[in-house]
Amino acid sequence: MFCSGAAVAYAGETGETRIPYAEDRIQYCADVAASAEAIRLDRRRNELATLEGEIGARLSLLDSKQRKLRIVLEKLEAFERKTSEALVGLYARMKPEAAAAQLAQLDAEIAAALMLHMKASASSAILGEMDASHGAALAKKISELRLSKDRKN
Secondary structure, eight states: OGGGSOOOOEEOTTSOEEOTTHHHHHHHHHHHHHHHHHHHHHHHHHHHHHHHHHHHHHHHHHHHHHHHHHHHHHHHHHHHHHHHHHHHHHHHHSOHHHHHHHHHHSOHHHHHHHHHTSOHHHHHHHHHHSOHHHHHHHHHHHHHHHHHHHHHO
């Protein structure tokens, strides 16, 4: 290779050893090295710009999906609130004996959550119609839910 330093030396007129056109060769090698480095850096910049564009596109896609998910979640939460309010209203308007019988068949967590959202007069009338052990267990579950709800707020 030309820039490898393998040059043929000869004795000049004064007897010193000289490499023909040494300064030109050194300058050429420096220029080529600088150009190669510039090309390498330019290629790297292009790669980074491409990657940056890809990352930007992915971030945009993620933002879009996040907005869509947020909208879906808000709709689900609104539906859940409406459903829960409707169900609470349904049990609250029932005769206490009938509501007690149906709530006794539900999962304790669900029954407690429903009764937690009822007015105190409706929930106490329903609890009064339940057998003592089931009513006490449900009252305990309601108080646990209320405490956990208070801690979150």
